[in-house]
Amino acid sequence: MASRLSFIPTPDFPVQVDIFPRPSQRFPCFTLPPSNSYSTVSSSKAISSSRREPPAPSAVKEELIQSASSEPTHDSKTTPSSSSKLVLVVGASGGVGQLVVASLLNRNIKSRLLLRDPEKAITLFGTQDEDSLQVFKGDTRKPEDLDPSIFEGVTHVICCTGTTAFPSRRWDGDNTPERVDWEGVRNLVSAMPSSLKRVVLVSSVGVTKFSELPWSIMNLFGVLKFKRMGEDFLRNSGLPFTIIRAGRLTDGPYTSYDLNTLLKATAGQRRAVLIGQGDKLVGEVSRLVVAEACIQALDIEFTEGKIYEINSVEGEGPESDPQKWQELFKTVEGH
Ligand SMILES: NC(=O)c1ccc[n+]([C@@H]2O[C@H](COP(=O)([O-])OP(=O)(O)OC[C@H]3O[C@@H](n4cnc5c(N)ncnc54)[C@H](OP(=O)(O)O)[C@@H]3O)[C@@H](O)[C@H]2O)c1
Numbered sequence: 001m002a003s004r005l006s007f008i009p010t011p012d013f014p015v016q017v018d019i020f021p022r023p024s025q026r027f028p029c030f031t032l033p034p035s036n037s038y039s040t041v042s043s044s045k046a047i048s049s050s051r052r053e054p055p056a057p058s059a060v061k062e063e064l065i066q067s068a069s070s071e072p073t074h075d076s077k078t079t080p081s082s083s084s085k086l087v088l089v090v091g092a093s094g095g096v097g098q099l100v101v102a103s104l105l106n107r108n109i110k111s112r113l114l115l116r117d118p119e120k121a122i123t124l125f126g127t128q129d130e131d132s133l134q135v136f137k138g139d140t141r142k143p144e145d146l147d148p149s150i151f152e153g154v155t156h157v158i159c160c161t162g163t164t165a166f167p168s169r170r171w172d173g174d175n176t177p178e179r180v181d182w183e184g185v186r187n188l189v190s191a192m193p194s195s196l197k198r199v200v201l202v203s204s205v206g207v208t209k210f211s212e213l214p215w216s217i218m219n220l221f222g223v224l225k226f227k228r229m230g231e232d233f234l235r236n237s238g239l240p241f242t243i244i245r246a247g248r249l250t251d252g253p254y255t256s257y258d259l260n261t262l263l264k265a266t267a268g269q270r271r272a273v274l275i276g277q278g279d280k281l282v283g284e285v286s287r288l289v290v291a292e293a294c295i296q297a298l299d300i301e302f303t304e305g306k307i308y309e310i311n312s313v314e315g316e317g318p319e320s321d322p323q324k325w326q327e328l329f330k331t332v333e334g335h
Helices: 057-070 095-104 119-125 177-191 223-235 259-263 287-297 322-330
Strands: 046-048 085-088 110-115 133-137 155-160 198-204 239-245 246-252 272-275 284-286 306-313
Touching: 085 095, 085 198, 095 110, 095 259, 110 119, 119 133, 119 259, 119 284, 133 177, 177 223, 198 223, 198 287, 223 239, 223 246, 239 287, 246 287, 272 287, 272 322, 287 306, 287 322
Parallel strands: 085 110, 085 155, 110 133, 155 198, 198 239, 239 306, 246 284, 284 306
Antiparallel strands: 046 133, 272 306
16 A cells, blocks of 8 residues: 655664674664655655755765775676666665665666665665666565565565564564564565566574574574574575575674765675575674675575575685685585
């Protein structure tokens, strides 16, 4: 059902507890749009992020160009100048999702975002050509928001939605793990056309062990169980999937959100990547590494139909080299 966009600013509150405990983060406030913007946009209508000026548009744009040619953190050396892909990113305002989108923009890969609050796209990604970045408003808990038009022309999907493992303000409005990680993923997958070339779902390590300590503590409110149910639904959907189960996430979400900040994000010392299968890997992983793994998996054929765990540790990493990622994913083949 179509719904009007509300202009309530994003509350500025700390996230209390996450799936793996980590220091409090803050979500940004954003400036209210001029009164003629978005006032009649329905839930399934595309919104170009170029319709309104971002906080510092020229600086952001300039930085993007500079970054594409010289910034080593989101390395573009192997990136084609344009792509036939159109990637739908769900959860694009989140820690991993925002890095996925910045990286797709940096690679000149077209993306479409499904956001509960499309205003966040402007804050995060600034002014972009409508052809490069489109924004749809939608809540995965509501099947009526997942209009087929959202998937028109989409070739690949990366889903990084999630909420906190324990009760927090991010559960407001019943946005609980059951609603997001299970029902939301189920609704999204159910709405997907069979023409998709790949669906990448970000999940969590521990989903197969949620009744065992210490995972049972993390799972007190069902987050691991519901993530597993979401995974299973995708696995049984007949769609070409890859599931990336992340360890405890480090780096970000970035509090000074904008494209400039996102493009400068680094995995710090934690650049070396460990890939596992069978839910045996336990550890931490940089959000940047998870975002890169999702993007790389789209093009590595043998990752289709597979589930991987991912960690990152101190050391040199694959950055955005497709060959190195292929070798990394290959290391667990047949184990
Ligand atoms: N934190 C960890 O240590 C850890 C470990 C393993 C796995 N994971 C999983 O890894 C993934 C990425 O984590 P993250 O920390 O980057 O995520 P995050 O920052 O919590 O972002 C979650 C994203 O999901 C969106 N979302 C939430 N409810 C939604 C709904 N009902 N409809 C549509 N979108 C919705 C949020 O949008 P809004 O802006 O509208 O809220 C946001 O874009 C998540 O699945 C998380 O559970 C996390």
